[in-house]
Structures are given as C-alpha cells and as structure tokens.
Amino acid sequence: MGTCYLAWATDEKIRRRAANGGFVTAALVAALENGLLDAVVVVKKEDVYEGIPTVTSAPEVVVESAGSLHAVPVNLTKFVVEFYKDEKNKGKKIGLPVKPCDARGIIEQAKRQQLDINDIYLVGLNCGGTLHPLNLREAAAEVYGIDPDAVVKEEIKAGKLFLTLQSGEERECKIEELEKKGYGRRDSCKMCITKIPTMADLACGNWGVLKGEEATFVEVLTGKGEALLKNALENGYIKVKEASEKSLEVRERIKNAMVKLAEEWWEKLDAVKELTRDERLKFYVETLRLCINCGACRTVCPVCACDDAAKCVSMHDERDDYVISMYNVIRLLHLMDSCIGCGQCEDVCPVDIPLTFIHRRFAERMQRKLNYMPGMNVSEKPPFYEAELQWHDIL
Amino acid sequence: MIKTICPGCGLGCGLYLEGDEERGLKVWHRKRAPVNVGKLCAFGMSLPQYYDRERLNNTVDGKPVTLDEAVSEAVRRLKGVKPEELAFVSVGAATCEELASFINLCKGLGCKNLELGLNAAFKTLPESSHELLEIGVPLADVERASKLVLFFVEPFLQYPLLARRILKAKKNGAKVFEVAFVGSERGIADETVLLDATAFINAAAEELKKLRARKDVFEDALVISEANPYTDAVLLREMFAVCAECGATPLLMKPFLTTSAALLQSSLAPETKQGLSLLEVFEDERVKALFLLETDPAGALLLNERKIRKRLSELELLVEQGAFRTVASELAGVTLASEAFFEKRGVIVNVEGRVLENGGTSAAGVEILERMVEGVTGGRRSFEEVRSEVFGTLGLGETSPKEDDVQVKRKETKVLAEPEGLQGGATAVGTARGAEAAESGDYLLLYRTTPAFWSGVFAKSFVEISVDAARSLKLFRDDDVEISNAESVTLDFKISERLPERLIVSETKLAGVSERLLSPVRLRRKE
Numbered sequence: 001m002g003t004c005y006l007a008w009a010t011d012e013k014i015r016r017r018a019a020n021g022g023f024v025t026a027a028l029v030a031a032l033e034n035g036l037l038d039a040v041v042v043v044k045k046e047d048v049y050e051g052i053p054t055v056t057s058a059p060e061v062v063v064e065s066a067g068s069l070h071a072v073p074v075n076l077t078k079f080v081v082e083f084y085k086d087e088k089n090k091g092k093k094i095g096l097p098v099k100p101c102d103a104r105g106i107i108e109q110a111k112r113q114q115l116d117i118n119d120i121y122l123v124g125l126n127c128g129g130t131l132h133p134l135n136l137r138e139a140a141a142e143v144y145g146i147d148p149d150a151v152v153k154e155e156i157k158a159g160k161l162f163l164t165l166q167s168g169e170e171r172e173c174k175i176e177e178l179e180k181k182g183y184g185r186r187d188s189c190k191m192c193i194t195k196i197p198t199m200a201d202l203a204c205g206n207w208g209v210l211k212g213e214e215a216t217f218v219e220v221l222t223g224k225g226e227a228l229l230k231n232a233l234e235n236g237y238i239k240v241k242e243a244s245e246k247s248l249e250v251r252e253r254i255k256n257a258m259v260k261l262a263e264e265w266w267e268k269l270d271a272v273k274e275l276t277r278d279e280r281l282k283f284y285v286e287t288l289r290l291c292i293n294c295g296a297c298r299t300v301c302p303v304c305a306c307d308d309a310a311k312c313v314s315m316h317d318e319r320d321d322y323v324i325s326m327y328n329v330i331r332l333l334h335l336m337d338s339c340i341g342c343g344q345c346e347d348v349c350p351v352d353i354p355l356t357f358i359h360r361r362f363a364e365r366m367q368r369k370l371n372y373m374p375g376m377n378v379s380e381k382p383p384f385y386e387a388e389l390q391w392h393d394i395l
Numbered sequence: 396m397i398k399t400i401c402p403g404c405g406l407g408c409g410l411y412l413e414g415d416e417e418r419g420l421k422v423w424h425r426k427r428a429p430v431n432v433g434k435l436c437a438f439g440m441s442l443p444q445y446y447d448r449e450r451l452n453n454t455v456d457g458k459p460v461t462l463d464e465a466v467s468e469a470v471r472r473l474k475g476v477k478p479e480e481l482a483f484v485s486v487g488a489a490t491c492e493e494l495a496s497f498i499n500l501c502k503g504l505g506c507k508n509l510e511l512g513l514n515a516a517f518k519t520l521p522e523s524s525h526e527l528l529e530i531g532v533p534l535a536d537v538e539r540a541s542k543l544v545l546f547f548v549e550p551f552l553q554y555p556l557l558a559r560r561i562l563k564a565k566k567n568g569a570k571v572f573e574v575a576f577v578g579s580e581r582g583i584a585d586e587t588v589l590l591d592a593t594a595f596i597n598a599a600a601e602e603l604k605k606l607r608a609r610k611d612v613f614e615d616a617l618v619i620s621e622a623n624p625y626t627d628a629v630l631l632r633e634m635f636a637v638c639a640e641c642g643a644t645p646l647l648m649k650p651f652l653t654t655s656a657a658l659l660q661s662s663l664a665p666e667t668k669q670g671l672s673l674l675e676v677f678e679d680e681r682v683k684a685l686f687l688l689e690t691d692p693a694g695a696l697l698l699n700e701r702k703i704r705k706r707l708s709e710l711e712l713l714v715e716q717g718a719f720r721t722v723a724s725e726l727a728g729v730t731l732a733s734e735a736f737f738e739k740r741g742v743i744v745n746v747e748g749r750v751l752e753n754g755g756t757s758a759a760g761v762e763i764l765e766r767m768v769e770g771v772t773g774g775r776r777s778f779e780e781v782r783s784e785v786f787g788t789l790g791l792g793e794t795s796p797k798e799d800d801v802q803v804k805r806k807e808t809k810v811l812a813e814p815e816g817l818q819g820g821a822t823a824v825g826t827a828r829g830a831e832a833a834e835s836g837d838y839l840l841l842y843r844t845t846p847a848f849w850s851g852v853f854a855k856s857f858v859e860i861s862v863d864a865a866r867s868l869k870l871f872r873d874d875d876v877e878i879s880n881a882e883s884v885t886l887d888f889k890i891s892e893r894l895p896e897r898l899i900v901s902e903t904k905l906a907g908v909s910e911r912l913l914s915p916v917r918l919r920r921k922e
Contacts, residue, residue, distance in 0.1 A: 046427075148799070293437060295437065296435060318857075321892070350558075352562060
C-alpha cells in the first residue's frame with residue numbers, strides 16, 4: 001500500500017466546483033502551470049448526461065471540467081491511444097483522471113507498445129460504477145419524478161445517487177433501490193471488483209474521508225504520483241495531512257463492501273451458471289448468432305491493439321456458416337487473458353449481445369487459473385502473449 | 396469532435412466524428428444519442444470510408460470556376476428550361492433546411508417534378524395514407540408492441556438499430572411474425588409466412604392474397620416494412636390493404652436519411668407529390684433538365700453506370716450540387732460544391748418523427764440554394780429564415796428541436812382507406828412497366844437493400860445461394876458463380892440453408908444483371 005493522505009485545493013473556486021476538496025483538479029492545474037505536464041485530458045461537460053474527452057493545456061478548462069460525470073462512460077483508453085497516434089504528440093507528457101478500467105486499458109495498451117506509460121500520469125479515481133446516460137434520464141423521470149433536463153449535477157455518496165436540480169433542490173435515491181427497478185449502474189460496473197485504482201499513479205476518492213472533512217483521500221502509488229502531489233504541494237496548490245488510521249479503516253471497509261456487492265452481482269448476472277454444458281453452448285450460439293459483423297466491439301476494446309490484419313478479422317469470412325463466427329471465437333480466445341471487464345463492447349453492440357458477461361465468463365476463470373489480472377502492472381505481459389514470445393524466441 | 400447523424404438510413408443514429416481530411420475521420424460512439432444509445436451498425440462504423448471520397452468542385456462545362464460564376468450560370472441555364480421539362484431530385488443526405496430551399500427554388504422555376512424519394516409511393520397509395528408514409532411511430536412503440544410483423548424487411552441486415560428494439564419486444568413477450576420469400580438468418584421470428592417468389596413475380600396480387608387468410612398474423616399488429624424507390628407497388632398496396640382490414644399499424648422504414656423530407660414536400664409543395672418518381676425521371680424522355688441535390692444516381696438507382704451516364708448525357712442540362720463527385724459530375728453542365736453532411740448545420744427528421752440537430756457549422760448548401768432562389772425570384776433568405784420556415788412546417792414553432800422527444804407525430808396511426816387497384820404482376824412503383832416474367836428453370840435474384848447497398852460503397856462481394864443450387868451446379872468453395880441476364884457478373888457465393896432452391900440473395904447491386912428488387916436470372920458455375 002502506498003502512502004495515504006487527505007488533500008484539498010487551496011483555491012476556493014476549485015474546491016467549490018470540484019468534488020471532495022478539489023485535490024485532483026488542483027494537482028492537474030499545478031502540473032500544467034509548472035511544466036510537469038504538457039497537457040491534461042479532461043471530459044468537457046455538455047450536461048449531466050454528456051461529456052466529450054478533450055486534450056487541453058489551459059488550466060481554466062481543467063477547472064471548468066471539474067466534478068463527477070458518472071453517466072458519461074467514455075472510452076478514455078482509446079482516446080489516449082488516438083492522441084499518441086498523431087506524430088506531433090509523441091513524447092508529450094499528459095495527465096488524466098481515470099477510472100480503474102481506464103487505467104487498466106492504458107496499461108494494457110502500453111504493454112502492446114501503443115503508448116509509453118512513462119509519458120502518462122494516471123490520476124486514478126475510486127469507482128463504484130458508472131451509469132448509462134439514457135438510463136439515468138429515465139430514472140430521473142420514473143424514479144425521482146423530475147424532469148431529466150432540470151438536473152444540473154449528480155453525485156454518488158454513501159451508496160446513494162444524488163441529483164441536484166436547477167432550483168438547487170437535491171433529490172436522492174439508494175443505488176440499491178434504483179437497481180432493483182432496472183436502473184442504476186451498467187452491468188459491467190455492477191460486476192467489477194476493481195474499485196480502487198491501485199494500478200494508477202495516484203488513487204483518489206472520498207472513501208476514507210470522515211464526516212465533516214472536505215478533502216480527497218489520496219494514495220500515492222508510484223514515483224509519478226509522488227511527483228504530482230509534491231509539485232502541487234510545494235507550489236501551494238494543495239494542502240495535505242496524513243490519513244488517520246480511522247480513515248484507512250473506513251476506506252478499506254467501503255472497498256470490501258463494494259467488492260462483496262460486485263461478487264453478489266456476478267452471481268445474479270451469471271446467465272449460465274445453472275445450465276448444463278450443452279445448454280451453455282446453446283446459449284452462446286444463440287446469443288452470438290445475433291452478431292452483425294459491425295466490428296464495433298473490437299474497435300472500442302481498450303485492450304485490443306490489433307490493426308486490420310488482426311486474426312479475428314482476417315480469419316473471419318462472412319461466407320462461413322459456423323454456428324459461432326471465427327470473429328467471435330477468436331475474440332473470446334484473445335480476451336480470456338486480457339479482458340478487464342470495462343463493458344465498452346457491450347455499450348456499443350448494436351444488437352445488445354451481453355458481451356461483458358460472455359467475455360468475463362471465459363476470462364474470469366482463465367485469469368484465475370493463470371493467476372494473472374490484466375491492466376494491473378505494466379511489466380506483467382499477458383500470458384498468451386508471453387507464450388507467443390517464447391515460441392518466437394525458440395524459432 | 397462533431398456531433399453528427401449517420402446518413403445511412405432513416406433511423407438517424409447519433410455519433411461523433413473527429414479528424415480532418417489530412418488525418419482522416421474517426422468514429423466515436425455517442426451514448427447519449429436517444430435513437431441508438433451510441434450503437435452503430437457496420438455502415439455507421441464505416442463512415443470514415445464513406446466520407447473519404449473525392450470532393451466536388453465548382454465547375455461550368457467541366458472547367459473550374461468560382462462559386463459565384465457557378466451559381467450565376469446555373470441560374471441562367473435553369474431559367475432557360477421549360478418548367479415541364481425540368482426535374483428536381485434529392486434522395487441523399489441533405490438537411491431539412493437545404494430541402495426547404497431546394498423546394499423553394501423548384502417552385503420559383505415553376506417546376507412540378509420534385510422527387511424526394513417517395514413520389515412513387517405517394518402515387519401508389521391514397522392521400523389518406525400519405526401521412527403514414529411520411530412519418531412512422533416512436534421506436535419505443537416497437538419495444539412495447541405485443542405483436543410485430545416484419546413485412547419483407549430483414550432488420551438485422553437492413554436496420555440493425557431497429558433489430559435491437561424488436562429483440563426487446565420479444566423479451567417483453569411480443570410475438571414476431573415475418574412475411575418474406577426467405578426466413579431471417581437469425582431466427583428472430585416466431586413464425587415465418589413464406590411466399591413464393593416465382594409466383595409473386597408472375598402474379599403478385601394472387602400470391603399476396605394468401606395473406607388474407609392469415610388475419611391472425613396482422614390483427615392489431617405493428618407491421619414493419621420499407622418504402623424505397625423500387626418497392627413493389629402491388630406489395631405496398633396489399634400491405635396497406637391488410638393493415639386496413641386488420642386494424643394494424645404500419646411503420647415504413649426509409650433507406651435514405653432525407654426521406655422524411657416528404658413531410659416538407661407535403662406541406663410546401665403538395666402538388667409535386669404526383670410528379671415523376673425517381674425511376675420515371677430517368678426513364679421519361681420529356682425530362683430535359685435535371686437538378687440533383689446531394690444525390691448519387693449510381694447509389695439511388697439499380698441501373699448500371701453505363702445506362703445512367705447515357706441517360707444523363709442525353710439531358711440538355713444537368714446541374715449537380717453536393718459534397719462529393721458522383722457518376723453525374725463529369726456530365727454536369729454546372730457543379731456546385733457544398734459541404735459533406737457531417738459538416739452541415741441543420742436538422743433532419745428521422746423515421747419516428749424525432750427532429751435531430753446535426754452538429755456541423757456550415758450553411759454553405761443553403762446559401763448556394765438561396766443565392767439561386769434570388770437569381771430566379773429576386774428574394775433571398777438567410778439560414779435562420781429558412782430554418783424558421785422548416786420549424787413552422789414541422790409544427791415546432793419557435794421551440795428548439797429536442798432530441799429526447801418525438802416532436803412530429805402522425806395524426807392517425809391506422810390505415811383509414813383500403814388502396815384500390817390490387818392487380819397484376821410485380822412492378823416497381825410508379826412505372827407502368829411490369830417485371831419480366833419468370834419461367835420455370837429461372838433463378839430469381841432478390842436484392843436485400845442495406846445502407847451499403849444504396850450508398851454503393853463497401854457492399855458485400857458475394858451472393859447467397861441455396862444448398863440445392865450449389866449441389867446441382869457442383870460448386871466447391873473456391874469456385875465462383877456467374878449470374879446473368881442482359882449482362883453477366885462473376886462473383887463469390889455463400890451457401891445458405893434457408894434459401895428456397897431457386898432464390899439468390901444479393902446485398903450488392905449487380906449492375907446490368909438486375910434493375911429491380913426481384914428479377915429472373917440465370918445462374919451457373921464460372922468455368
């Protein structure tokens with residue numbers, strides 16, 4: 001475990017605009033203004049339901065983009081990969097706030113030589129899950145009984161989703177209640193057990209912040225994380241104090257409760273657990289036959305770095321009449337060691353194939369067997385990739 | 396990133412496009428888009444290639460000119476044509492604002508031949524049914540329906556973002572029927588009512604009458620079908636007749652983004668609904684001058700390029716306004732370069748009546764048209780004035796489009812009057828010419844119309860044939876097949892167990908082989 005602090009922005013404007021004392025925003029602004037970073041990736045807020053990833057060197061844009069956007073499950077990994085595809089961006093130092101799945105995706109892309117992890121400062125955010133924007137709009141109308149367009153702010157605290165209206169009025173509902181009614185978090189998030197981004201440079205959040213405190217709980221995990229914190233502190237952008245035993249205990253307790261909940265969700269969402277082997281095969285065949293070969297799941301997959309010569313594409317022929325296409329079979333095999341369960345594939349599937357569940361069903365058992373968790377450590381190569389390298393070395 | 400709408404079909408899926416001509420475009424999923432919740436079909440995913448085409452320039456008689464010169468010359472030449480010899484066509488990706496200006500120009504010139512994609516269907520169905528052609532029902536109604544009939548439409552391939560709604564309906568307990576010549580590959584239907592393609596081509600009305608015996612299929616159902624410029628007239632009439640008899644609600648999907656422009660046509664120029672259809676414009680020799688707006692004839696027509704070129708070269712005047720070069724560009728007397736759809740500012744109305752704002756910033760297309768209007772009538776409107784007319788026509792008043800609401804709704808959801816004249820063999824709507832009769836021993840080529848089919852780019856390079864056909868021709872995997880009619884084409888094949896013996900299905904146009912959605916052809920192994 002890294003060193004843990006409670007930290008907050010010294011700038012009142014940042015504290016007011018951002019969540020939990022504004023440490024993340026202040027640290028990124030400090031890094032920009034003092035040359036530690038060339039640019040910051042922020043999600044520019046259109047409204048509560050929409051945000052657009054943007055690269056900026058302007059501190060004011062970072063401040064404007066502060067605050068949570070739980071209903072904007074953007075694909076930051078592929079955004080960062082695209083940024084570095086542009087020759088003029090090579091070698092640029094960037095920083096960005098990331099969910100655990102974003103951080104894991106970026107680390108997997110680094111393993112596949114799509115970017116240099118040393119250039120990227122990952123400010124991890126604890127994550128209990130994200131919501132689909134249209135699902136939240138529907139919940140606002142159906143559960144909260146309010147006009148979805150009147151919502152100006154959302155926040156998740158203590159297992160509740162708070163919606164703030166234009167009038168300043170705040171409404172709340174337990175996430176558990178929302179999920180009972182078919183709203184709430186995306187399925188991938190419900191099942192996810194990686195709640196604290198320990199693979200990032202910093203892990204930040206409000207778990208462990210005690211009542212009455214307006215601060216961010218910050219765990220420093222790497223040298224880059226330390227540099228971000230030190231730069232902000234020495235230049236007067238933040239104040240810190242060491243996290244108390246009580247804070248550490250609370251944070252751990254919340255994390256454990258979230259992980260337990262995720263495990264329970266996995267049990268609930270496991271559509272095949274009570275099926276026989278033949279019935280399971282039938283389920284996979286009937287589900288995957290809906291595939292229309294759009295390729296969207298591969299395009300957005302944060303661990304896929306293949307080009308158009310990828311096996312899943314080149315070995316797939318639409319003229320084949322296999323019960324499960326080669327595209328899907330190869331993707332299943334490829335993701336068994338690499339799937340991070342982010343749910344981006346399912347988000348974009350035009351025919352709603354439950355891809356997160358299917359890939360997790362295969363990957364979870366394989367990754368346990370291999371004692372390997374993708375996206376946690378840049379120096380751990382994917383086992384299947386490793387095997388290929390060894391074979392190549394032998395040849 | 397530009398917030399835009401996919402021009403692939405009438406659903407109007409939302410997405411972001413990022414990039415420029417130098418780096419190329421990239422698709423980002425817009426999960427906030429209410430039509431498609433960020434999801435896109437293969438066509439939507441391929442939009443960077445769709446937009447990566449040669450841009451149109453301003454020319455007069457093939458020579459580069461300034462936009463001013465092109466506009467002046469187009470006006471001068473258009474004014475010199477008799478109105479009855481002129482036709483205005485737009486079945487591509489134009490905004491409602493552009494179409495409103497286009498209609499204004501058409502009227503200013505006194506022209507009655509305005510085709511925005513539905514004239515053939517308008518002429519096929521009684522006036523009381525026109526609104527049902529123009530606008531569908533909210534797509535959420537598909538999810539809520541208790542009974543759905545897929546009437547000669549294959550949603551997974553033609554409208555995948557509709558297919559997920561049908562799957563949801565099934566999950567909610569809906570019963571799904573399909574009426575088709577061949578059952579869906581993905582087995583979406585609980586029951587398939589199969590019709591015989593050979594019997595249909597020879598006596599469509601007789602074959603379709605079999606449906607009258609299946610009132611249980613249609614009673615109170617939501618019937619999903621497609622209206623495109625080649626939809627068979629008898630089939631369309633029969634669908635509406637069965638809907639009228641059984642109290643069913645029709646939902647007509649449209650292959651072109653701008654087909655809901657028929658709403659504007661009905662309000663702003665209703666007299667043009669009886670004008671020439673797309674096919675008639677290209678067949679009727681009385682048409683001597685043509686103005687194409689954002690329309691690639693090679694995409695919208697099933698004719699081969701040689702025939703299209705021949706017809707276009709016979710015209711006394713061809714004016715083309717658009718973003719990209721088409722088969723018409725080199726033959727056009729005047730070409731006017733406008734922006735690509737994703738760059739345009741303006742709205743479209745999707746098939747369900749949702750008014751969707753395209754996030755581009757350019758109003759060049761409208762400005763070009765309004766300058767031409769000025770040259771013809773002396774009056775010229777600003778973009779805002781044109782938009783105001785569009786909003787008024789759509790019944791929005793001063794309110795802004797709200798993508799979360801279906802703002803344009805049908806007054807009636809059911810078919811009020813049964814269409815008359817149900818007789819004869821298969822015929823493309825709006826043409827007097829019937830289909831070529833099928834003889835025993837013929838194969839029948841059935842086109843499956845997808846967004847890729849109409850756009851003419853990245854369509855599949857194989858046809859589907861039956862197991863029996865593959866056996867009788869002794870085909871092996873590496874073989875090719877030759878499909879012929881007036882001309883022949885050689886290509887790959889896929890064997891499909893679902894297909895009746897003599898049916899061939901193609902998602903790509905086979906130029907010169909077939910000019911209809913269903914045609915008799917010959918099939919043989921390519922030696």
